[in-house]
Structures are given as structure tokens and as C-alpha cells.
Amino acid sequence: MVKIKLPGGIERKYKDKVTVRNVANDISTKNRGSAIAGKLNSTLVDLDYAIETDTKLDLVMDNSEEGLEILRHSTAHVMAQAVTRLYPDVKLGIGPSIKDGFYYDFDLGRTLTQEDLEKIEEEMKRIIGADEPFKRSEEPREDAIKRMEKLNQRYKVELIKGLQDQTVSFYTQGDFIDLCKGPHVSSTKKIGAFKLLSVAGAYWRGKETNPMLQRIYGTVFTSKKELDKHLKLLEEIKKRDHRKIGVALDLYSFQDNAGAGLVFWHPKGGVIRNIIETFWREEHYKRGYDLIYSPHIAKIDLWKKSGHLDFYKESMFSPIDVEGQEYILRPMNCPFAILMYKTKIRSYRDLPLRWGELGTVYRYERSGVLHGLLRVRGFTQDDSHIFCRPDQLKDEIVGVIDLAQYMLESFGFKEYEIELAVRGMGEEEKYTGDSEKWVLAEEALRSALEEKELDFVRMEGEAKFYGPAIDIKIKDALGRGWQGPTIQVDFNLPERFDVNYIDSDGLQHKVVMVHRTVLGAMERFLGCLIEHYAGDFPLWLAPTQVRILPITDKHNDYGIRIKNKLSEMGIRSDCDLRNAKIGYKIREGTLEKIPYLLIIGDKEIEEETVSVRSRKKGNEGSVPLSQFIERVEKTVKDKA
RNA sequence: GCUGCUGUGGCUCAGGGGUAGAGCACGUCCUUGGUAAGGACGAGGUCAUGGGUUCAAAUCCCAUCAGCAGCUCCA
Structure with a gap:
């Protein structure tokens, strides 16, 4: 006798051994598709597999994953x-x-x-x-x-x-x-x-x-x-690919003459980047950050001391000779923040110090890995280095997670995956510092994630050379995950550079450093953003928010007047003065994905109105200009 | 970096050993048109770069550069 338990509490008994196929034929699976295999206690087997002992059986349907x-x-x-x-x-x-x-x-x-x-x-x-x-x-x-x-x-x-x-x-x-x-x-x-x-x-x-x-x-x-x-x-x-849309909307380019992986932001891409950076700065000041600037290049000894030359050499450009001294283009910003920290003695009362920097870095990436804006050789990290006491560490990490979530949300990213990147087993040579510190650092990251009740996957061998990290992946059009925000706890660089503060006991203690980004890099983030919106940027980000379309050239003056008024109100607009039919101008404005087209003719001039055609709804009819401006201002404010 | 493919006007692409084509975009003119393409004419290219083969190379060969799909890497 063979007893087979099926899902839904069904149990079937057979005198002798029986194949999965037989069982499948015995029960109705019509409304579920046809059985293609079986699953015995989570082991997949063929339909012809003969079941000889009591077991639990799930049928695998051809339309299931x-x-x-x-x-x-x-x-x-x-x-x-x-x-x-x-x-x-x-x-x-x-x-x-x-x-x-x-x-x-x-x-x-x-x-x-x-x-x-x-x-x-x-x-x-x-x-x-x-x-x-x-x-x-x-x-x-x-x-x-x-x-x-x-x-x-x-x-x-x-x-x-x-x-x-x-x-x-x-x-x-x-x-x-x-x-x-x-x-x-x-x-x-x-x-x-x-x-x-x-x-x-x-x-x-x-x-x-x-x-x-x-x-x-x-x-x-x-x-x-x-x-x-x-x-x-x-x-x-393919149509959503940021490399296609980037060209079509004139956002950015790469130049053969300049080199691979080096981005040129055109005016329209520049507008978007500028809006994001302004928003980013304001949000950081609100959250107790200070913003700094530092150079893009430094003597090789600095990179020896930081460990980059030992652990990160493959990603760095070769040294540049400056009057017999070797300089290196920076692949990371952290050593500069440390140098700045060390310009004076810090008290425990000064901490935490949160220093943000839109820091441009250069990394040597092998030619075959370059990929549009998502993998480049020169990019700007929305970086920050937080210097804090060990007792402040967890709260600082939680604060960064909050900020990262707020940022992603503001740009409409609702889905992302979180990884806890830790050292790999048996690859100690890839990392610097002693094990206890690594354990402490991982512990801090994990407890912050738990406090925020966030799901994450622990990824071995994915840590940075100086510490473990929380990595947040955002997705491109092909569903490939790209690292955006990252939060790294670092006990090691403070050790290497002897970065201290004076505690209430009057003695020197090592600070803890948190390296973090909340967007990742501007280039990569913009790339993901282009695909996310398929080029249909929300009003607050759209390079051109409003285009005025005079019906004939006798309406051009009124069009220019409206354009000037919008500009005064800080609304990004232009006016299509070309000698073309209205349908033609509308088509172009639509293809350029401009959120609002304002059509103006005799009727609008007479009534002092504009005829609104929105990207979302099409022709919406005429409204007074002031009413339209109010609408735009509100939509921008809501980031809708 | 590796394997393969690709590189022709601003864009999309055709052609292919005998000195370059289309559509769109652009310019001028006609047209003054009410919610996704009105018409005519015109300008624009050392066919990625450098070598080689050949009487002759954009076309064939080699190298370099760049792009694409993966792999590897990175994170």
C-alpha cells in the first residue's frame, strides 16, 4: 500500500507502486493546465517516476514557474x-x-x-x-x-x-x-x-x-x-533603453574623441541633473549634513596609506607624473574627507559630523564592461562620510536608510532589493583590518536593517575592502539590478589614518566612519531614471515643462508673451515659432515627451487663455493662463 | 580584457573594387493651417582612424578606436 498526500488535504491510496503520471491522471487538473512533472517532498521528479513509499506529492503544471x-x-x-x-x-x-x-x-x-x-x-x-x-x-x-x-x-x-x-x-x-x-x-x-x-x-x-x-x-x-x-x-x-532615449531626447552623449565611458551632459540632461542635485543638497542640509568639496587628484602616498593601492589597484587609472611626483586620479572620495577631519582636534561633542559631497571619481573599467550611463569611467557619487562615536553608529545608519528610502521614493522607485554585503570566507587577502571590527560593523548594519524591518539578502564576498555594506539595487529596463544607494561601515580607514576624537574621559578614541550614497552615482541614477520613466519625466524633472504652439505666425507675439511670463514664474518653457501646421507642432512636442503643450490662436488671444494639451490626457480645453500656472506650480511642488 | 557582430550626412538605415543613396531632421520659398506629419526647392558625407593589397578601396586584408550581445570583472 502506497499513501500519497496531495495538496488541499487530498489523500490517495494505491495497492502497488504508482507513477506520478498515473496519479495525475487520476485527479482532475483540467483547470490548472497539464502536469509536466512531480514534486516529492520538494524534490522534482519525472512523470514516469514510480512512487513506492508513502509520500507528499505536488504536481508541477506546465504553466507554473x-x-x-x-x-x-x-x-x-x-x-x-x-x-x-x-x-x-x-x-x-x-x-x-x-x-x-x-x-x-x-x-x-x-x-x-x-x-x-x-x-x-x-x-x-x-x-x-x-x-x-x-x-x-x-x-x-x-x-x-x-x-x-x-x-x-x-x-x-x-x-x-x-x-x-x-x-x-x-x-x-x-x-x-x-x-x-x-x-x-x-x-x-x-x-x-x-x-x-x-x-x-x-x-x-x-x-x-x-x-x-x-x-x-x-x-x-x-x-x-x-x-x-x-x-x-x-x-x-529595448525602446525603454536609456541609451536610445538619451539620444532621442538629447540628454547626453559619449564622444569617441574624448574616450569611452566619459559622459557629456547636454543642456537638457544638465537640467535634470541640476534639479536632482539641488533637491539633494536641500534635503541634506535639512537632515544635518554639511556639504564639502575636495580635489579630484592626489599624491600616490595618500592612496598607499588608505589601502587603495593594495586593494583597489585594478580599478584605478595609472599614476600621472607631476614634476617627478606621482599623482592618482581619485577612485573614491573617502581619504579626502579624512584629511579634512584631521585638520583639527575633534571632541565627542562635535560628533556626528555628516559631510556630504557630490564627488566625481574616476575608475578604470575594462572596455567590455562599459554600459551606457550605468557603467562609466568617470562619475559623480552623491557621497557622504559620517564620522561618529560607536554609540551613535546604529542611529546614523538608520538615518541614512531613511534618507535613501525618501530619495528613491521621491523619484518613483518603489521596488528595489537590499543586500547585506559581507566578507567572503577564505578570501581574507581581499580585505583590510581585523576580524572583530568586521563583526562589529556587520552587526551594526544588520541591526539597523532589522530595526527598519527591511528584508535583505546576505551576500558573502561582496563587501568593500575596508568594510561591510548595505547595498540597494535598483533595476534597469532589462530587469538587471544596478547598485544605487550603499551604506558602508568602516572601522579600518580610521585605524589606517589614525582618526580620533576626544571623549568625555579626556582620552583619544577612534571614530567610526560611515561611507554612504543615497542615489549611488548621478550618471547611473539618471540612467535608471530615464528607463524608469521611459523618458516621460514627471513635471518637476522634465527638461522642458511647457511648450507654446502658436497656430499661425500672427499668434507668435502672444506666444512669446506667455513664454516670458512662464519664465518669470520659473517654469521651463519654449515657444515653437516655426512655420508649420499645428498638427505637426503637436506631433513633435508629443514625441519630445513635453508634459504640457499650450495651443494658442485667435480664440485664446481674445479670451486671454491658453488651450492645454497634457501628455497624460490630451486636449483639455482652454483655461486662463493664471489658472494653468497654478496647476503647474502645484504639480511641481507635489513631484507628481 | 575575452568571443562574436557592427561603424556610410544630425538621426534611422540601404548600397558595395571604378570616385556616394533614401526617409526623417535642417535651410529657403509657397502655404496661415485649431489638437500626432501640407507642398516645392536646397544645403550637408575625406563612407570611424591608420596602414596594406590593387591601375583603382567606402567596398578586400591588418591594426587601432568606438558601439552592441554575452562572458569575466566591478559593486
Whole structure:
């Protein structure tokens, strides 16, 4: 007798062992889709898996996240089969399912082209049409190694040798066998609508010193409709790309003649950045910060002392010779704040000192990692260094979290992920300072997060070289997370630079430093912001808030008068005086994503009004200018 | 940095061993038009840069620079 507990308190009894498929057939799953695999006490198994003992069983449906994962994985196998048929000498790497799709790595001794992908797709369709069942088999490790050696699959041999288990499993479909834990769909026919998307190089096992394999990316869904929906989404995401919008809206550029990763902010991008920076400064003064400025370059000895030369060298530009002295372009601002702190003796009464700085730094990033505004070589951190006593540390961290949340909220970012970045095990050489201090620092960060009741993930090996950090990730159009705000606790640089204060006991004590940003870097933040709003900036950030569109040139004077009035009120506006029809001017203003277009003609001049066309609602009819100005002022104030 | 792809007027892109094309944008003129493209004419490019092959290179080859997709890195 086998007792099987199903979700919803259902229990079924079978006389003998029974396959997952049988159980699935016995219960109605019609309204949930079709079963693709089973889950026994959280272990995924094939439909053909025979259940022999009492257990809990969940059915995995083809339209569930887990079901899709299995489907993607199976499609990767089919792709490998197709590639093996077309290129018999291929050496197979790995082929997992990933978010939204799958990939498989191949060593072909040559590179693949778009045409190759089409051929592979066709072969895959043939395999799917042949309705080949996926069959699971198991064999002893040693036999498996021999089998793969015989097939001349060196990467697979390496994989098996890395496994601990004495038995390894394979999956076979048709003429193709692959090392795999499973589970898989029952047959190739179950694979719905797929598409191969791209091919790129990828190092074997992600190691730079290993050979580079050809990685083919693809995606698959249960139906063509869903696939098309996904492909459309990819298109939409592309349109949102800040690199496209940045050019279209004339916000910024990169210049070949100047160098990669160096941003030129055009006037319109400059306006946005300026508004953000003004807002940032005001908010900091409100919260008890002082703002400072420091140089962009300093003697190499400073960077030796700070530890940057030992721990951060790879990200720094080479030294510059100045009259026989070596200088370094700063990759961080912290040593400068420390030098400034040390210009006098500080009392415990002076602390905390919160010093903010929009500090431009330069980091050497390898050419291949540069990415629009999100990864650049010169950028401005909205930095701050807080010098405090140990007893003030937690409150300071909480204060920074508050500020970071307020900032992100103000810019409409409702979703972000929080990580607690700590040292990695066994990589002590990457970090400076003694362990106790690291424990203290992590403790302070963690307790602040707990006090704020924020969810976070602990990330090992992600700390800065001088201390652990809270890292807040904001997302780009492709869903990739980019580090924005960061809060780092540092007991180490105060040690290195001997940064003290006199406590009430009259003795010197080491200060604790908090390094933090609440936006991250202006460049990256703007990049994320562009994608977040898809270029439709809210009124308070829009480079041009209002455009006046005279219907004919005899209305131009009135248009200019309105423009001047708006300018007096601090509203950013322009007036389209071109000899063009109104529909044309409206189209251009719309494409430029200007929040308000004011159309003026005979009627408006006579009534002293403006006809409002808003980006959100379209034609809203005529209102007196004063009423429109009030509306704009209120919307700006509300950051709506 | 690595693998692959790409680089043609401000933008999007076609072409391709014999001395450059389209649409949009821009300028002038006609038109004075009421809520997403009126018309005509015109100007604008050493085809990324530097070498090489060739009678001849924007086109083929090499290098460099830059961009794109990944990998690695960074955080």
C-alpha cells in the first residue's frame, strides 16, 4: 500500500507502486493546465517516476514557474541534440534553464552565425516533431566517465569527475544522450513555441583562463501566443533603453574623441541633473549634513596609506607624473574627507559630523564592461562620510536608510532589493583590518536593517575592502539590478589614518566612519531614471515643462508673451515659432515627451487663455493662463 | 580584457573594387493651417582612424578606436 498526500488535504491510496503520471491522471487538473512533472517532498521528479513509499506529492503544471523551468531545460537538451546532429564533433558544455529562457554552451572549434541559428532551429523543429520520449537512466560514476570519454566529451567528463555521487543520471531522447539531473518533459513533442535568440562567447565554467565556448541563448513557452508576448516585451524593453532615449531626447552623449565611458551632459540632461542635485543638497542640509568639496587628484602616498593601492589597484587609472611626483586620479572620495577631519582636534561633542559631497571619481573599467550611463569611467557619487562615536553608529545608519528610502521614493522607485554585503570566507587577502571590527560593523548594519524591518539578502564576498555594506539595487529596463544607494561601515580607514576624537574621559578614541550614497552615482541614477520613466519625466524633472504652439505666425507675439511670463514664474518653457501646421507642432512636442503643450490662436488671444494639451490626457480645453500656472506650480511642488 | 557582430550626412538605415543613396531632421520659398506629419526647392558625407593589397578601396586584408550581445570583472 502506497499513501500519497496531495495538496488541499487530498489523500490517495494505491495497492502497488504508482507513477506520478498515473496519479495525475487520476485527479482532475483540467483547470490548472497539464502536469509536466512531480514534486516529492520538494524534490522534482519525472512523470514516469514510480512512487513506492508513502509520500507528499505536488504536481508541477506546465504553466507554473517550475514547469516552465523544466520546459526550458528540456528545450536546451533538444538544442544540444540538434547541434550534435549538425556538428558531430561538438563538445558539449552545460545547458541550464535561466530566467526567461535557457542556454547551452558548445565547443565547436568555430563560431556560430545567425544563419547557423536558423539551421539549428529547423533541426530542433524536426526533433520536436518526431515526438521522442525523454528517458532517464542511471549508471555508476566510473561507467559514466568511461561513456563520456568514449564519446569524446571532455567537458562532461570533467563535470562527472566533479560530482560526489556514486551514481549519475542521464537523459536520452532519440539518438542523443546527456548528463543530467532532470527532470524533463516526457517527450520532445511537449516543447511548445521556442526561439533561439542570440549567440555569444562564454568561458567554460566562467573562468577567464578556460577556453571560450559558444553559448546559444533561447527562450520557450507553452504556446506561440506566450512566446510572441515575450518577444514583444523584449522589443518594448529595448525602446525603454536609456541609451536610445538619451539620444532621442538629447540628454547626453559619449564622444569617441574624448574616450569611452566619459559622459557629456547636454543642456537638457544638465537640467535634470541640476534639479536632482539641488533637491539633494536641500534635503541634506535639512537632515544635518554639511556639504564639502575636495580635489579630484592626489599624491600616490595618500592612496598607499588608505589601502587603495593594495586593494583597489585594478580599478584605478595609472599614476600621472607631476614634476617627478606621482599623482592618482581619485577612485573614491573617502581619504579626502579624512584629511579634512584631521585638520583639527575633534571632541565627542562635535560628533556626528555628516559631510556630504557630490564627488566625481574616476575608475578604470575594462572596455567590455562599459554600459551606457550605468557603467562609466568617470562619475559623480552623491557621497557622504559620517564620522561618529560607536554609540551613535546604529542611529546614523538608520538615518541614512531613511534618507535613501525618501530619495528613491521621491523619484518613483518603489521596488528595489537590499543586500547585506559581507566578507567572503577564505578570501581574507581581499580585505583590510581585523576580524572583530568586521563583526562589529556587520552587526551594526544588520541591526539597523532589522530595526527598519527591511528584508535583505546576505551576500558573502561582496563587501568593500575596508568594510561591510548595505547595498540597494535598483533595476534597469532589462530587469538587471544596478547598485544605487550603499551604506558602508568602516572601522579600518580610521585605524589606517589614525582618526580620533576626544571623549568625555579626556582620552583619544577612534571614530567610526560611515561611507554612504543615497542615489549611488548621478550618471547611473539618471540612467535608471530615464528607463524608469521611459523618458516621460514627471513635471518637476522634465527638461522642458511647457511648450507654446502658436497656430499661425500672427499668434507668435502672444506666444512669446506667455513664454516670458512662464519664465518669470520659473517654469521651463519654449515657444515653437516655426512655420508649420499645428498638427505637426503637436506631433513633435508629443514625441519630445513635453508634459504640457499650450495651443494658442485667435480664440485664446481674445479670451486671454491658453488651450492645454497634457501628455497624460490630451486636449483639455482652454483655461486662463493664471489658472494653468497654478496647476503647474502645484504639480511641481507635489513631484507628481 | 575575452568571443562574436557592427561603424556610410544630425538621426534611422540601404548600397558595395571604378570616385556616394533614401526617409526623417535642417535651410529657403509657397502655404496661415485649431489638437500626432501640407507642398516645392536646397544645403550637408575625406563612407570611424591608420596602414596594406590593387591601375583603382567606402567596398578586400591588418591594426587601432568606438558601439552592441554575452562572458569575466566591478559593486
